[in-house]
Amino acid sequence: MKLFAPIAALCLLAAASSAQAADPNLGRNLAATCANCHGTNGNAVKGAGIDALSGMPKDKTLQKLADFKSGDKPASIMHQIAKGYTDEQLDLIATYFAAQK
Amino acid sequence: MLMKRRDFLKVGAAASAMASLYGCAGGGKASGHVVVVGGGYGGATVAKYLRMWSEGGVQVTLIERNPSFISCPISNLVIGGQKTMEDITVSYDGLKSKWGVRVIQDEVAAVNAEKKTISLKSGSSLSYDRLVLSPGVDFMWDEIPALKSADAQGKILHAWKAGPQTVALRKQLEDLKDGGTYAISIPKAPYRCPPGPYERACLVANYFKQSKPKSKVVILDANEDVMSKKGLFTKAWSDLYKGIIEYRNNSEVKDVEVASNTAILEFDKFKADVLNIIPPHRAGDIAHKSGIKLINNRWVDVNWLSMESTSTPGIHILGDAIFPAPTMPKSGHMANQHGKLAAAAILNQLAGHEPNPNPVVMNTCYSFVDSKNVIHVSSVHQYDAATKTVQPVKGAGGVSAARNELEGKVALGWAKNIWADMLA
CATH class of the missing domain: 3.50.50.60 (FAD/NAD(P)-binding domain)
Known part of the structure; x- marks a missing residue:
């Protein structure tokens, strides 16, 4: 039964990766933690005085977040919040918002 | 190599088993009926996000005793004379018309976790695939x-x-x-x-x-x-x-x-x-009537990967009713975050997948010290597999440097955005 070996290998691969694998919706889930203030999918309420993030180019979002993290960009609260996420998580968040309309 | 039909079926079965480990894309789509009890910061959020993220694939019924949402955050400004009740009241119409949530104004009389049904005070009953309780607190x-x-x-x-x-x-x-x-x-x-x-x-x-x-x-x-x-x-x-x-x-x-x-x-x-x-208060009464595990007979014990009761799978609990993770406040902002964590987990579970193994939640809380000046506290909490809870990230979060008027404006902007995030 020649088929068995490659399927078993694939299953092992799947089992091994499942322990570490990121959820395919991880970026969406992480970005949702920003929505309380920045609006659902980054569409902030207009006139409420908080920046919308939807459609913002990824590089721009990442640079802002890096500046908040380093303290280069003065902030009331974002310097404290940006430090709570890993660089990989911030990358996923910026990628998600860049794809939103 | 000729593949016999029997072997082909085996490959198919293996492929679908792998897809269910969510490493492979194109797995099952979430479907089913979720009943949410309580339309506050946690319940309204989970109802909207279940509908939005499933693109309408999951049916959601929200049971709420009040005709409209009235916010606790900002209500101290009504007591202080700066705001009116109208300013802190939001309709459930957006959840109904924009997101297709079925909103029933009623109260839950009992939960039958084995049969997966709830009965309402009005006499009717509903069956569910998964139940979310966001009951807030009741007083002791x-x-x-x-x-x-x-x-x-x-x-x-x-x-x-x-x-x-x-x-x-x-x-x-x-x-x-x-x-x-x-x-x-x-x-x-x-x-x-x-x-x-x-x-x-x-x-x-x-x-x-x-x-x-x-x-x-x-x-x-x-x-x-x-x-x-x-x-x-x-x-x-x-x-x-x-x-x-x-x-x-x-x-x-x-x-x-x-x-x-x-x-x-x-x-x-x-x-x-x-x-x-x-x-003093404790988890809302319905949590006590549901037979789910409580800590100190007051707060619901939850699994932080899904917000599910540790004793009763299929029942998720959000917001002020839960036994909090280390340093986690009981806040509306945090309840909204619980709602999103639960929505993501429920959609995975309804599609036959495991919940996201790396959830993150965060909190901000603004307090007015006079009609214009505000102070905040913030925190970010990441899941830690070793302690099986979400832990505050060291070095992140903190409080305002000093009270200031800028954050007074941000606090009101926060309210508008979070109410829209839940209800619009």
């Missing part, structure tokens, strides 16, 4: 025995659930003669909204300073010290309200004398003209 009246009667509760208010009590407390303050005393009692932690009582003391003092300058505010705190934003609150009290606000720690209210508006402490009594008692 046994701890303040004289407040057990409805009459007593109508005279000595808590105003710790926004609604008629908010309006009634504002009226009591308006009716107070200049030179009178307002006292607010704070139960031992954990309680809903750790900075809320101190914010309320500030906003009542702000009102007195402007309209009734001989009047006083006394804080009777059952805790050893100010539980949130201590340095910022105590600075506001000394800078803005010297001679108006008096803070008393270790002052647990054991009972009251209703007729004379007197708080009975362990060794002392305190008579006020307006007595505002926040009784």
Whole structure:
């Protein structure tokens, strides 16, 4: 039964990766933690005085977040919040918002 | 190599088994019926996000006893005279018309976890694939025995659930003669909204300073010290309200004398003209009736990967009702975050996948110290597999450098955005 070996290998691969694998919706889930203030999918309420993030180019979002993290960009609260996420998580968040309309 | 039909089927089965480990894209789509009990910060959020993220694939029914959402955050500004009830009330129409959530104004009488049904007070019953309870808190009246009667509760208010009590407390303050005393009692932690009582003391003092300058505010705190934003609150009290606000720690209210508006402490009594008692509280009653595991007979024990009860799979619990993770406050903002964590987990589970193994939640909380100046506290909490809970990220979060007007504007912007995130 020649088929068995490659399927078993694939299953092992799947089992091994499942322990570490990121959820395919991880970026969406992480970005949702920003929505309380920045609006659902980054569409902030207009006139409420908080920046919308939807459609913002990824590089721009990442640079802002890096500046908040380093303290280069003065902030009331974002310097404290940006430090709570890993660089990989911030990358996923910026990628998600860049794809939103 | 010729593949026989039997082998082909085996490959198919293996492929679908792998897809269910969500490493492979194109796995099952979530479908089914989720019933959400309670349309506050947690429940409204999970209802909307289940519909949005499933693109309408999952049916959602929300059971809520009130006709509209009334926000606890910002309600201290109604008590302080800056805002009206209309300002903190939001309709459920957006959830219905935009997101297709079926909203039923009713109360849950009982949960049958084995049969996966709930019965409503109106007499009807509903079946569910997954149940979300976002019941908030109910008060432990046994701890303040004289407040057990409805009459007593109508005279000595808590105003710790926004609604008629908010309006009634504002009226009591308006009716107070200049030179009178307002006292607010704070139960031992954990309680809903750790900075809320101190914010309320500030906003009542702000009102007195402007309209009734001989009047006083006394804080009777059952805790050893100010539980949130201590340095910022105590600075506001000394800078803005010297001679108006008096803070008393270790002052647990054991009972009251209703007729004379007197708080009975362990060794002392305190008579006020307006007595505002926040009784100790616990997970909302429906959590107690559902047979799910509680800690200290008060708060629901949850699995942090899914917000599911540790004792009763299929029932998820959000918000103030849960036994909190380390340093996690009971706040509306956090309940909204619980709602999104649960929505993501439920959609995975309904599609036959495991929940996201790396959830993150975060909190911000703004407190007004007068009509314009605000102070915040923030935190980020990441799942830690070793302790099986979400842990605060060291070095992240913190409080405002000083009270400021910019954050006063941000706080109102926060409210508009989070209400839209839940309900619009």
